[in-house]
Amino acid sequence: MTDFDIIVIGGGPAGCYAGLTAAAKGCRVAIFEEHRAIGWPRHDPGWLMESTFAKSIIDSVGSRVPWSKVNEYRVSHAESGDPIENSSRGGYVVRRDLLEKEIAASAIKAGAVLFLQTEVTKLVRSEGRVEKVETNSRVLPKATGQIFICADGIRSAGSGFAAQESLCEKAGPRPGISYLLANADVSAGVIDHFLSSDPTLNYKTFFTHQKGLCYLSFPTSEAFHELKNRSDNAVSRKIREAYPLEISGYASVTSGKYAEYFKNMVRDNILFVGDASGGAGNIHGMIQGQFAGTVAASAIKEHDLSEARLSEYQDLIAGTLGKAPFFYFSAREDFGAFDEWFRQVEDASKGMEATELAYF
Ligand SMILES: Cc1cc2nc3c(=O)[nH]c(=O)nc-3n(C[C@H](O)[C@H](O)[C@H](O)COP(=O)(O)OP(=O)(O)OC[C@H]3O[C@@H](n4cnc5c(N)ncnc54)[C@H](O)[C@@H]3O)c2cc1C
Numbered sequence: 185m186t187d188f189d190i191i192v193i194g195g196g197p198a199g200c201y202a203g204l205t206a207a208a209k210g211c212r213v214a215i216f217e218e219h220r221a222i223g224w225p226r227h228d229p230g231w232l233m234e235s236t237f238a239k240s241i242i243d244s245v246g247s248r249v250p251w252s253k254v255n256e257y258r259v260s261h262a263e264s265g266d267p268i269e270n271s272s273r274g275g276y277v278v279r280r281d282l283l284e285k286e287i288a289a290s291a292i293k294a295g296a297v298l299f300l301q302t303e304v305t306k307l308v309r310s311e312g313r314v315e316k317v318e319t320n321s322r323v324l325p326k327a328t329g330q331i332f333i334c335a336d337g338i339r340s341a342g343s344g345f346a347a348q349e350s351l352c353e354k355a356g357p358r359p360g361i362s363y364l365l366a367n368a369d370v371s372a373g374v375i376d377h378f379l380s381s382d383p384t385l386n387y388k389t390f391f392t393h394q395k396g397l398c399y400l401s402f403p404t405s406e407a408f409h410e411l412k413n414r415s416d417n418a419v420s421r422k423i424r425e426a427y428p429l430e431i432s433g434y435a436s437v438t439s440g441k442y443a444e445y446f447k448n449m450v451r452d453n454i455l456f457v458g459d460a461s462g463g464a465g466n467i468h469g470m471i472q473g474q475f476a477g478t479v480a481a482s483a484i485k486e487h488d489l490s491e492a493r494l495s496e497y498q499d500l501i502a503g504t505l506g507k508a509p510f511f512y513f514s515a516r517e518d519f520g521a522f523d524e525w526f527r528q529v530e531d532a533s534k535g536m537e538a539t540e541l542a543y544f
Contacts, residue, residue: 188214188297189484190477191317191329193304193345197280198458198469200287200290200337201540205477206333207294208540211484214327215288215296215320218303222288223281224266226432227337229362229391229399230280231375233467233510235528242276244481245286246283248286251278252393259522262380262388265418270468271523271528274375280466287470290544299324307332311480313452313489316393330489331480332454335473338435340460349451352462355437362401363408364430369422370398377522378419384411387513388419401434447503450494455480465510467529471536475500 192203197215203215219225231254232238242251254274260267292298299321306318308326316328340346341355368390370376376390384407391399400423402408408428414420449461455476456462456470479497483489508528511518519525 186214186324186327188212190214190331190333190480191327192216192333192335193317194335194337194458194460195219195284195288195298195300196227196335196337196458197284197466198460198473198535199333200284200291201470201473201538202333202455202457202477202480203296203298203473204287204291204336204540204544205293205474206481207296208543209290209478209481210295211481213291213296214329215291215298216302216304216317217298217300218320220301222298222300223284225434226281226362226430227434228280228466229401230278230283231391231466232276232278233465234275234526235467235530235533235536237415237467237471237533237536237538240539241283241541242278244538245283245544249282249286249382250393251276252372252543253358254375256391257377257522257526259377259379260418262378262382262419263386265421266380269521269523271521271526273523273526274373275526277375277393277395287541290541290543293394293544294540304336307348307454314454329530330453330484331494331533333460333467333473333476333480334454334456334460336460338437338459341437341458341462344460345454346456346460346462349454351451351456353450357435357437358403358404360401360434360436361405361408362399362432362434363428365398365400365423365426366429368398368400368426369396369424371395376422378417380417382417385417385419390422397429405431408427449498450491452491453494455494455497461521463510464512467533468505469535470509470538472501472503474536474538474540504532504536505529506532
């Protein structure tokens with residue numbers, strides 16, 4: 185058995201950032217990730233919403249992680265290609281797998297220990313508090329901690345810890361496939377987003393890395409080939425000459441707002457961050473990780489691990505990101521327009537920077 189101050193479950197952007205923050209503040213941190221690598225399989229196209237946090241990430245690691253600035257976020261009708269709205273607050277598109285590796289590497293430099301191929305299988309309680317985790321690893325089958333940061337991603341609401349802790353309504357996973365396409369009709373610096381009443385075309389979003397190179401997601405590989413062969417819409421026209429360079433699977437959940445977002449993120453001595461908290465979005469998840477790591481580290485220093493003390497994390501979110509969550513699929517209904525949503529996210533996260541990443 186090995187002892188840590190803080191155990192982080194899941195090495196995605198939210199978990200790694202939480203681990204980095206807590207380790208930078210002097211805590212003994214372990215990060216457990218079930219896969220063989222950080223950042224892979226890739227979870228998304230790497231769009232970072234415009235924010236001071238995103239800018240500070242690019243300033244810190246932009247020389248090591250390929251990225252491009254998005255100057256225009258363009259929303260159009262899928263059938264006609266006619267414009268609906270556009271925004272100059274596009275943010276950035278980064279190689280997300282490499283960004284995650286940078287964050288994890290910084291966490292390690294700050295003193296965190298990373299265990300790959302180690303799935304946390306159980307939270308073990310004693311006197312109403314979690315005292316240790318069990319894993320599927322023969323190297324480290326058990327580890328004790330004082331505070332547990334749960335960052336097990338979208339699965340948390342299905343078979344993961346948010347559902348087990350009854351923090352959300354149980355939601356089933358919905359699989360999908362992301363294609364990295366070459367030779368698509370896309371321009372550098374533009375995210376093209378299409379809306380339609382046809383579900384096959386609705387929310388097709390081209391996250392462009394450079395001229396011709398972009399990510400596009402589909403529920404199945406058949407859906408990709410079907411759309412490529414159609415000619416009655418702007419999306420198909422953009423991918424007519426495209427071919428895949430990389431295919432990666434992902435999971436989403438059956439409802440856009442699967443949980444009571446940001447409503448309940450602390451249970452006993454567990455803090456939930458990122459998708460595991462019912463949220464979504466890379467910037468949102470990393471900022472949550474930074475808040476959770478900060479609160480957990482000061483609670484440990486003050487020897488106060490009570491839920492009331494840890495709920496400071498919940499309050500920090502409520503006063504900031506809680507005002508503009510990552511409701512991607514209902515942003516236009518919730519905020520009137522993407523541009524207004526982007527503006528409110530920028531506002532809600534104003535002044536927050538990835539300072540720990542810059543330091544390491
Ligand atoms: C198709 C698609 C496109 C998207 N595009 C974007 C985008 O461009 N920009 C954006 O901001 N957001 C995007 N999102 C949302 C974004 O991907 C998520 O919000 C983000 O990945 C959440 O980060 P996270 O760290 O909370 O979880 P994850 O990235 O899911 O990481 C969780 C990690 O925990 C690990 N894990 C799970 N359970 C355990 C366990 N028991 N033990 C050990 N490890 C475990 C998993 O293997 C995983 O590595 C997209 C989502 C989808 C589905």
